[in-house]
Amino acid sequence: MQDVKFNKFLISLNAFVPLILFGFDAFRGNLGTNPIEFFLRTTGVLALVFLLITLSITPLRKIFGWNTLIKYRRMLGLYAFFYGCLHLSTYSIFDKSLNLVSIVSDVYQRPFIAVGMLSFFLLIPLAVTSTNAMIKRIGGKNWMKLHKLTYLIAIGGVLHFYMIVKSDITYPAIFAIVLVGLLGYRIFDNYRKPVAKRESIKAK
Amino acid sequence: MPKSNNIKSSEITDEQTYLNRRNFMRFGLLASTTVATGFGYRFFNPPAAKEIETSKIETIKQLEKNLSEIDKPNTFKEITNYNNYYEFSTSKSSVADAAKDFVTRPWTLEVSGLVQNPKTFDIEDLLKFEQEERIYRFRCVEGWSMVIPWVGFPLKTLLDKVQPLGSAKYVSFETYFDKLQMPNWRSAGIDLPYVEGLRIDEAMHPLTILATGLYGKQLPNQNGAPIRLVVPWKYGFKNIKSIVRINLTETMPATTWNITSPTEYGFYSNINPNVSHPRWSQADEQRIGEFSRRKTLMFNGYGEEVAKLYEGMDLKKNF
Numbered sequence: 001m002q003d004v005k006f007n008k009f010l011i012s013l014n015a016f017v018p019l020i021l022f023g024f025d026a027f028r029g030n031l032g033t034n035p036i037e038f039f040l041r042t043t044g045v046l047a048l049v050f051l052l053i054t055l056s057i058t059p060l061r062k063i064f065g066w067n068t069l070i071k072y073r074r075m076l077g078l079y080a081f082f083y084g085c086l087h088l089s090t091y092s093i094f095d096k097s098l099n100l101v102s103i104v105s106d107v108y109q110r111p112f113i114a115v116g117m118l119s120f121f122l123l124i125p126l127a128v129t130s131t132n133a134m135i136k137r138i139g140g141k142n143w144m145k146l147h148k149l150t151y152l153i154a155i156g157g158v159l160h161f162y163m164i165v166k167s168d169i170t171y172p173a174i175f176a177i178v179l180v181g182l183l184g185y186r187i188f189d190n191y192r193k194p195v196a197k198r199e200s201i202k203a204k
Numbered sequence: 205m206p207k208s209n210n211i212k213s214s215e216i217t218d219e220q221t222y223l224n225r226r227n228f229m230r231f232g233l234l235a236s237t238t239v240a241t242g243f244g245y246r247f248f249n250p251p252a253a254k255e256i257e258t259s260k261i262e263t264i265k266q267l268e269k270n271l272s273e274i275d276k277p278n279t280f281k282e283i284t285n286y287n288n289y290y291e292f293s294t295s296k297s298s299v300a301d302a303a304k305d306f307v308t309r310p311w312t313l314e315v316s317g318l319v320q321n322p323k324t325f326d327i328e329d330l331l332k333f334e335q336e337e338r339i340y341r342f343r344c345v346e347g348w349s350m351v352i353p354w355v356g357f358p359l360k361t362l363l364d365k366v367q368p369l370g371s372a373k374y375v376s377f378e379t380y381f382d383k384l385q386m387p388n389w390r391s392a393g394i395d396l397p398y399v400e401g402l403r404i405d406e407a408m409h410p411l412t413i414l415a416t417g418l419y420g421k422q423l424p425n426q427n428g429a430p431i432r433l434v435v436p437w438k439y440g441f442k443n444i445k446s447i448v449r450i451n452l453t454e455t456m457p458a459t460t461w462n463i464t465s466p467t468e469y470g471f472y473s474n475i476n477p478n479v480s481h482p483r484w485s486q487a488d489e490q491r492i493g494e495f496s497r498r499k500t501l502m503f504n505g506y507g508e509e510v511a512k513l514y515e516g517m518d519l520k521k522n523f
Contacts, residue, residue, distance in 0.1 A: 006230055010237060017241040030251055032297050033286035033492055034348060042249060097496060110483055164483065165466055167393030168294035168348075 119156035376457035
């Protein structure tokens, strides 16, 4: 097996570990008192985790020179989408009994649902354009521009988490700090670049 | 400096060993990362806590059961592993374990304020009051519900003993607070000690009880041992746990969730499917143990008994 192939297998296996353990818990009747809430929360958190891992690829490449990580970024993003799908399906089926009117009125009345829903719908074009053929079709530059939406999606996702919490903000705060770090690095990096260029011109 | 390619042929790893090593490393990576991921999952989704036996309550007066077939009591396991008790944990499934060492003896309950005979009761005295079984629906503001066979006595029994003065309009309650025993106090996100309140007529209503047990046994810690309030037509958070102080006042007392977010939680907090919480609808609820939602009933189905307490009040304003 190639290293890249193996690493992809490694990532996929880990991505499915929570689902496998969930199945295992379900089989043994260990899902706790409210399995629906349990699954809703777990899938939501996993979608956020994969979003943040996806956003950490660029800083890791630039800081440590781990350039090969780029090969796994699209896949990590797709796992965020996968868990996002499970999260939205759980809400739609169990909380809303697949009643579209009720879902729409929820989006309309409740900002935290609207923010979460928006983040999910913004993920769809990114998932659709994740194949090599699509990158060719829309062109690398456009593709990069389009996928900058990830920043907005991650901000929306973390905000959605923060807005649903009743009073203990510990976990959303952890996600927010990591996100601020990841986005802050990009701003810092963009700012630094022109300075570095100027310096190098002076040196010549 | 020796040239970098000056390596003796004997030092070159042969291909087979190289492949074996690589496979070994790969296996190690697969095993260690999946185990780590698994531990992560377990940390956030812990299994149910071991059940801790509490003593049986000896004499319980059995009342006529007026709940219909559709309101079957939830299991002891469900009731004791899904709790909101922020002093211990904000994760409902973790409270049982976090509260397992909570010390509830000795315990006193001080009743004071606008009363004829202020008195401090020992928990053992309160347990000597005539205990009844009361099977009530319980509806949390978060949109889930249970049916719980409480054991306890009417709050009125206690208040009659201290004789409220005519000027007493409200009753306030306070939960025990101890930073050493309550590990989550810092990140709970609410002001502590937890405080709650009722209007005096609500407090004197025959459905309002102080619960000392459930399923015939003394309350487990996570359910508010050793004594907690149960007002079945109000959202769960009004049902204050582990009470140490009751105070009768003339003015409306402050209540914890109202302090935390006044636009979301009112003083009355009567269960009302027509008044949405800003962040979620209150029109329906998930009965624990069921997979589809049921309609929430006005006053949690206790309207016949309590609606008259609120006659002429705008319940949208006084939410």
